[in-house]
Amino acid sequence: MKKMKKSVFYHAGCPVCVTAEQEIINLIGASNVDVVHFGEDKSRINEAESAGVKSVPALVTPNGNVLHLNFGASLADVKA
Amino acid sequence: MKKMKKSVFYHAGCPVCVTAEQEIINLIGASNVDVVHFGEDKSRINEAESAGVKSVPALVTPNGNVLHLNFGASLADVKA
Numbered sequence: 001m002k003k004m005k006k007s008v009f010y011h012a013g014c015p016v017c018v019t020a021e022q023e024i025i026n027l028i029g030a031s032n033v034d035v036v037h038f039g040e041d042k043s044r045i046n047e048a049e050s051a052g053v054k055s056v057p058a059l060v061t062p063n064g065n066v067l068h069l070n071f072g073a074s075l076a077d078v079k080a
Numbered sequence: 081m082k083k084m085k086k087s088v089f090y091h092a093g094c095p096v097c098v099t100a101e102q103e104i105i106n107l108i109g110a111s112n113v114d115v116v117h118f119g120e121d122k123s124r125i126n127e128a129e130s131a132g133v134k135s136v137p138a139l140v141t142p143n144g145n146v147l148h149l150n151f152g153a154s155l156a157d158v159k160a
Binding site for chain 1: 087099100103106107108112141142143145146147148149150151
């Protein structure tokens with residue numbers, strides 16, 4: 001059995017984020033994704049930025065690629 | 081075992097599309113996604129548009145939600 005590194009889903013609680021989160025969990029399984037809510041953990045914004053996240057919701061894959069899923073808010077707005 | 085309806089991944093062969101396609105296949109498995117390349121099948125552009133696809137690459141989930149993944153090209157550009 002292949003063990004997969006987890007993806008990380010970053011979001012900020014916006015309606016677009018919530019829909020995308022639900023879909024990602026449906027598609028890849030809750031156990032394969034770490035969900036980070038910036039409203040609850042601002043300290044991880046820098047980590048996301050370093051990974052290349054420009055807006056939320058976004059999924060950083062185990063390969064390190066960033067998939068920006070629709071558009072909820074820019075990272076600048078999240079930081080403000 | 082839960083049988084899942086397939087997602088549909090629409091793209092147009094752009095570099096952004098190819099990366100996203102590979103990641104989606106890694107994440108959800110090739111057997112869970114139908115890949116539609118508009119360069120090879122223009123007739124499916126209308127179907128995508130009806131589903132709410134505005135740009136490619138995009139994934140339409142089994143629930144009918146559209147996840148626009150990064151930005152490769154608008155559907156208008158694809159049609160042109």
